[in-house]
Amino acid sequence: MRRKDFSDLKIDIQTEKKQxxxxxxxxxxxxxxxxxxxxxxxxxxxLKCKMVIDHNSPLxxxxxxxINLKKxxxxxxxxxxxxxxxxxxxxxxxxxxxxxxxxxxxNNISFTLNLDTTLNIPLIAIFLATSEELGFNxxxxxxxxxxxxxxxxxxxxxxxxLFYLNKHVSQFETILFSTTFSEKNINFENTLxxxxxxxxxxxxxxxxxxxKIDNIAPKFSLSIELNGSxxxxxAQLRALRIVxxxxxxxxxxxxxxxxxxxxxxxxxxxxxNTLSAVLGGAQSCITSKENFNLIEKETFITKTVDPFGxxxxxxxxxKKSANKIWNLITEIKNNNFKKExxxxxxxxxxxxxxxxxxxxxxxxxxxxxxxxxFNIIExxx
Amino acid sequence: xxxxYSEDFEPSSSAAxxxxxxxxxxxxxxxxxxxxxxxxxISIKPFYHSDSFQKLNSTSKxxxxxxxxxxxxxxxxxxxKKALFAIKNGANAIKFNVKNSFNSxxxxxxxxxxxxxxxxxxxxxxxxxxxxxxQKLENEVVFYNIDIIGNLAKTGNWHSTISSDFNIIExxxxxxxxxxxxxxxxxxxxxxxxNNVQQIAYTLAxxxxxxxKFGANIASKIQFxxxxxxxxxxxxxxxxxxxxxxxxxxxxxxxxxxAIIFCEPTKRNKTKIDLKTNIIRxxxxxxxxxIGGSNTVSTFLFDNLFTLNNTLSExxxxxxxxxxxxxxxxxxxxxxxxxxxxxxxxxxxxxxxxLAIFKDIEKSGGFLSQLKNDTIQRKINExxxxxxxxxNNGTIVLTDIINLKKHNTNKPSKNKLKAGYKTLxxxxxxxxxxxxLEH
Numbered sequence: 001m002r003r004k005d006f007s008d009l010k011i012d013i014q015t016e017k018k019q020x021x022x023x024x025x026x027x028x029x030x031x032x033x034x035x036x037x038x039x040x041x042x043x044x045x046x047l048k049c050k051m052v053i054d055h056n057s058p059l060x061x062x063x064x065x066x067i068n069l070k071k072x073x074x075x076x077x078x079x080x081x082x083x084x085x086x087x088x089x090x091x092x093x094x095x096x097x098x099x100x101x102x103x104x105x106x107n108n109i110s111f112t113l114n115l116d117t118t119l120n121i122p123l124i125a126i127f128l129a130t131s132e133e134l135g136f137n138x139x140x141x142x143x144x145x146x147x148x149x150x151x152x153x154x155x156x157x158x159x160x161x162l163f164y165l166n167k168h169v170s171q172f173e174t175i176l177f178s179t180t181f182s183e184k185n186i187n188f189e190n191t192l193x194x195x196x197x198x199x200x201x202x203x204x205x206x207x208x209x210x211x212k213i214d215n216i217a218p219k220f221s222l223s224i225e226l227n228g229s230x231x232x233x234x235a236q237l238r239a240l241r242i243v244x245x246x247x248x249x250x251x252x253x254x255x256x257x258x259x260x261x262x263x264x265x266x267x268x269x270x271x272x273n274t275l276s277a278v279l280g281g282a283q284s285c286i287t288s289k290e291n292f293n294l295i296e297k298e299t300f301i302t303k304t305v306d307p308f309g310x311x312x313x314x315x316x317x318x319k320k321s322a323n324k325i326w327n328l329i330t331e332i333k334n335n336n337f338k339k340e341x342x343x344x345x346x347x348x349x350x351x352x353x354x355x356x357x358x359x360x361x362x363x364x365x366x367x368x369x370x371x372x373x374f375n376i377i378e379x380x381x
Numbered sequence: 382x383x384x385x386y387s388e389d390f391e392p393s394s395s396a397a398x399x400x401x402x403x404x405x406x407x408x409x410x411x412x413x414x415x416x417x418x419x420x421x422x423i424s425i426k427p428f429y430h431s432d433s434f435q436k437l438n439s440t441s442k443x444x445x446x447x448x449x450x451x452x453x454x455x456x457x458x459x460x461x462k463k464a465l466f467a468i469k470n471g472a473n474a475i476k477f478n479v480k481n482s483f484n485s486x487x488x489x490x491x492x493x494x495x496x497x498x499x500x501x502x503x504x505x506x507x508x509x510x511x512x513x514x515x516q517k518l519e520n521e522v523v524f525y526n527i528d529i530i531g532n533l534a535k536t537g538n539w540h541s542t543i544s545s546d547f548n549i550i551e552x553x554x555x556x557x558x559x560x561x562x563x564x565x566x567x568x569x570x571x572x573x574x575x576n577n578v579q580q581i582a583y584t585l586a587x588x589x590x591x592x593x594k595f596g597a598n599i600a601s602k603i604q605f606x607x608x609x610x611x612x613x614x615x616x617x618x619x620x621x622x623x624x625x626x627x628x629x630x631x632x633x634x635x636x637x638x639x640a641i642i643f644c645e646p647t648k649r650n651k652t653k654i655d656l657k658t659n660i661i662r663x664x665x666x667x668x669x670x671x672i673g674g675s676n677t678v679s680t681f682l683f684d685n686l687f688t689l690n691n692t693l694s695e696x697x698x699x700x701x702x703x704x705x706x707x708x709x710x711x712x713x714x715x716x717x718x719x720x721x722x723x724x725x726x727x728x729x730x731x732x733x734x735x736l737a738i739f740k741d742i743e744k745s746g747g748f749l750s751q752l753k754n755d756t757i758q759r760k761i762n763e764x765x766x767x768x769x770x771x772x773n774n775g776t777i778v779l780t781d782i783i784n785l786k787k788h789n790t791n792k793p794s795k796n797k798l799k800a801g802y803k804t805l806x807x808x809x810x811x812x813x814x815x816x817x818l819e820h
Contacts, residue, residue, distance in 0.1 A: 001593050004633040006743050011629070011732055012438040017431065017720050024431040025392030029401055032390050039402045040427045043415055229710045230668075231717045246389050271661045272708050275668075290780060294661055297778040298650070299613040303417040303425040304723055307614055310431050311721035323385055 021315040023242070028281075028305045030256065032245035034238045034318065035306040036281040037260035042302035047277065048284035049292045050112065050264075054079040054088045058100035061089050065104060072289055077112040077146070080123060088114075091123065092370045097130035106131050107140040112176065114146040121157055122373035125360030128169070133365075142171040146223055148178045149198045157356060158202055159209040164357040166215050176264050177202075178223035188227045189321060192240060193328030195222065200247055200333070213251040214258050221262035221283070230276045234308055235317030237263055237280030242322045243329065281306060356380060395430035402427060419615065420767055421578045423730050429722035436725035437625040437732055445712050446671045447498055448705055449474035449679040450698060451645065457487035463698075464492055470699045471706040474677050476500035476643075482510045485517045498522045498677070500604075500643065502566075506532075506540035508549045515557055524604045524643070526564025527553070530590055534752055535569045537804025547594065554595060561641070563591060563603045571608035572648050572811040574765025577619045578731055580607070582738035583757060585626055586748035593747070597634030605640055607675075608647040609666040616666065617718050618727035620644070620673030626732055626739070644670035645679040648686075652815045655781040656687055660697065664704055671711035672718050678711055758807045765812065772814045782815055 026032065029039030038045050051073050055061040065076055078100075081088040091097050113120075113127060124145065131141050145161075147153065165172040179195045181188070199220055206216045222240065226233045244261035253259060265277040268285035271294075277285040278295055285292075296302050308314045356377050363373045403411055417425040450467035454460040454477050464475045477488070479501055499521055503511075506529065515525070529546040533539055539546045553562050567584040575583065584605060592600065605623070609616045620642060627640040646663035663681035670678045680701040684694055705711045718724045742751055751757050771777040 001596060003593055003743065003747060004589075004630075006630060006633060006740050009629055009633070009736065009740070011625075011729070011736060013435050013729055014438040015435050017434055017436075019720065020431070022386045022392070025394070026386075026390065027393045027395075027398040027401070027430065028428065029398075029405075030393055032386065035428075039398065039405055040415055043427055229708075229714070231714060242386065246385070249389055270708075271664065272704070275665070290658065291661070293780040294658065294665075297780055298611045298662070299665060300417060300419075300425060300611075300615070301613050303427075304614075305428045307723045308717065308721050309429065309723070310434065310725075311717055312719050313717045314721070319385075326385055 019312045031259040032242040041305045050075040052077045079114040106136045110142040112144040125364040129364035144173040146176040155205045160356040174221040176223035181225040197332040217258040223264040225267040233276040234280040238318045239321035439625040447474040447677045451476045451682045470702040474498040500524045524561040531566035537808035568608035573809045575761045578734040581735035585739045586742040601638035616669035617673040621728040622732040643677040644675040646681040658781040
């Protein structure tokens with residue numbers, strides 16, 4: 001056969017999509033932030049790789065942190081023992097905490113205090129008192145608190161904590177709200193809806209105590225487990241950001257950033273989950289540096305924002321997931337409203353003259369032990 | 382339900398996005414800070430918005446992928462055992478790498494009539510052997526992947542002579558019109574260091590030699606074998622661009638065909654340093670291949686790179702198959718790239734650049750002619766050198782080798798690689814980026 005002449009071949013480009021979604025006109029860095037909370041995402045704000053530190057001995061835990069600082073880790077989750085669990089670092093006093101934090105560049109590390117049980121104000125107090133004793137003032141300390149909503153928080157404690165930290169610890173990052181996720185992904189959206197409704201209750205308590213939404217919302221974030229295939233996961237993370245943004249908007253924030261949801265992934269220790277966390281635009285995950293380095297340096301995935309944006313399947317999943325979570329939240333809130341209405345809202349929380357976290361820090365500085373600080377603040381309540 | 386978004390939020394444009402980024406850059410250079418240039422001459426932008434949407438106007442679609450395990454036939458019994466093990470762990474395709482003729486009764490014991498697809502990679506061309514094998518496997522789906530031009534490119538020689546090689550193919554095609562006799566081994570180009578645009582252009586020019594020789598009726602009976610590199614979204618776009626372009630050139634033959642695509646992880650970025658990191662690399666590449674719409678996705682044969690004992694080799698094989706099948710769901714994620722602004726835009730750019738190179742090759746007499754005058758080899762070598770330099774100076778990173786590199790200051794070799802035997806043309810030789818460091 002004679003050779004064909006291909007010189008006149010032209011590529012036919014189509015500029016219309018087959019399916020379009022309202023969401024697609026959204027950009028990262030603007031509400032509802034579904035494409036990402038920062039305008040250029042990982043190019044300028046890399047995903048944080050967190051490492052869990054949970055050795056029982058503060059001394060051993062301190063050594064583990066030092067070894068991993070050398071490997072390039074900067075973000076550590078400190079998991080402490082609690083009433084429910086003896087797994088974790090055992091810290092009872094400023095002296096124990098001094099051993100744990102000894103010789104660490106606290107101004108260059110970020111810690112997440114994982115407080116398994118109730119909002120453990122005495123432990124936060126011991127942490128802050130210790131860092132001050134080690135020569136770092138409150139303004140240099142970068143830390144977050146992780147709280148599981150399955151354990152109740154005393155409403156006053158939450159507002160006192162947030163009030164104190166906002167005022168005195170300028171680099172206090174966030175309270176990560178987490179919950180327990182079922183293994184089988186049956187009710188993933190239900191779980192998320194409950195988690196967000198719960199947080200919205202906390203927001204309302206804080207508002208009722210005089211805190212502004214712009215001082216509350218940016219300090220609240222979600223800590224979740226990933227579930228399902230990468231395509232589902234990417235869509236769910238995008239959906240969560242829409243729902244959050246919509247929820248916060250109801251409280252009329254002045255700052256748009258208040259509507260941006262930070263998402264932390266706790267079960268990302270496999271490569272695939274880390275990949276999904278990146279593709280879905282999460283802020284941090286518990287993963288090995290190796291996994292994340294490979295994604296960042298070898299695959300070029302982090303070079304563009306929300307790379308699956310516009311995909312008909314991902315957009316469709318996002319829409320369905322957002323609608324489902326939003327409707328569930330509305331349903332839960334309606335039920336709660338009825339309950340509260342029936343209870344006749346007379347028992348408003350009483351205002352306390354002294355901030356409970358501040359009191360605890362004072363106590364910690366006086367070398368009063370964890371259990372005793374608990375007793376002191378218990379009496380006040 | 383639908384106004385969940387619009388009742389609260391305003392639409393925004395790519396112009397607004399860019400403006401917002403520029404504002405936040407506070408004077409830093411947008412292009413330098415946020416654009417990533419690749420060796421294909423394509424820059425990755427920080428964002429893609431649907432208001433500047435573009436895609437290739439293509440209709441072909443691939444819905445499910447098969448999962449393939451590659452196996453070297455060292456002995457028929459061992460290879461058979463490995464195949465059965467892979468099938469047990471979820472593989473529904475097997476690729477046999479064949480150096481010498483084999484006893485097909487032993488190799489296929491217990492493997493036939495099980496809905497398994499077979500792929501071959503022959504290192505020789507023996508008409509009698511192949512004719513018997515085709516007969517033996519007549520009730521199976523088999524891809525023989527015979528590629529005499531690919532063999533010329535890879536080894537520098539015809540199996541026998543140009544006329545004898547072409548005659549054998551002609552005979553096989555005549556007698557087995559419905560069988561997948563031919564394959565285009567584009568993986569040669571990728572593994573030697575060609576970039577994505579070159580790979581597509583060379584593959585098209587390569588297949589066009591067969592279409593010119595044997596006619597376009599064979600167009601739907603050819604399998605294309607690609608190697609997949611680490612640039613996740615470019616690899617997805619590469620496959621989409623190729624599918625489109627194949628049909629575009631077939632228009633000249635007044636025919637259309639869905640390209641049958643087989644993908645395997647590249648050898649180029651694999652190291653002998655850390656097995657686990659290399660498994661992650663290959664998983665990543667398989668994921669790209671299946672999202673791109675590959676018909677078959679193959680795991681990586683680590684036995685060729687690491688000396689693995691049987692137990693470890695089995696473990697690695699099982700691990701790869703299970704992750705791809707169960708966790709990545711690679712058989713059913715083909716459509717998630719459909720109309721994603723970034724990926725579609727990449728496909729358009731890759732297709733445009735590849736088509737231009739393809740036209741040049743055709744204009745200057747075609748692929749064989751450019752192989753004979755060393756043009757293809759030179760172009761691949763140029764890109765491979767660029768890649769090697771980028772690797773040596775740290776622009777391209779392989780994360781498990783960073784520490785090793787600090788202790789090794791070897792400069793890249795500028796000499797052309799030569800085969801250790803007399804060849805008709807310069808062969809296109811596979812080369813891994815880290816080979817020099819691992820000595």
